[in-house]
Amino acid sequence: MMRWDSFGRSAVFAAVAALGWIPWLVIVGPVTGFATARALYLVAVTAVYVAGLGGPVARRLPAAILTGCAGLVLAVLGRDLITLCLGLAVALAVARSVFLHHATPARAVLLEAALAGGGLLFARLLGARSPLGGALPIWGFFLVQSCFFLVAGVRERHPGARHPDPFEAAYARAMEVLERPLG
Secondary structure (H helix, E strand, C coil): CCCCCCHHHHHHHHHHHHHHHHHHHHHHHHHHCHHHHHHHHHHHHHHHHHHHCCCCHHHHHHHHHHHHHHHHHHHHHHCCHHHHHHHHHHHHHHHHHHHHEECCHHHHHHHHHHHHHHHHHHHHHHCCCCCHHHHHHHHHHHHHHHHHHHCCCCEECCCCCCCCCHHHHHHHHHHHHHHCCCC
16 A cells, blocks of 8 residues: 655645546536535545555554544535535544554644644635635645654554653663662
8 A cells, every 4th residue: 555654755645636636526526516526535535645644554544444434424414615624634633643643642732733724724725616726725735734744753653562751761760770689
């Protein structure tokens, strides 16, 4: 499975996702209608993006499926583009920072809030009321998401690997020294 776990690869994904919008609209739009085709495309592209993020396939695939299911629920229940976009941004943020990458909780929340908010704002600024204008917001949102890989201190979450905080590590070393036999 292809991965976009760097800024460059993720930026290429953003361009491909934007380029795929027009063919999708031409093929699926007449069958389902413009609004439904747009909702399905946004859900599918977000789920595919999550599936290609870093980490083992055993973690990426369930995260992508959960993202897609959440998006479909939002598309059916929300019936509103703004609700769908906000929900997909939150689902992407949760999938990326909870399931796939490791950072301290406060840092992850701030980083994901900045990326989701910045991506949605940039997409909104690029949006136009035409079918062709739908491609630029997709590119803009995922381009901002590419900046995740430029932030230092974020690493892939490995299954079974435990990263103790510095206090726990120091405490464990101290207990090891204290429990050593004398002499």
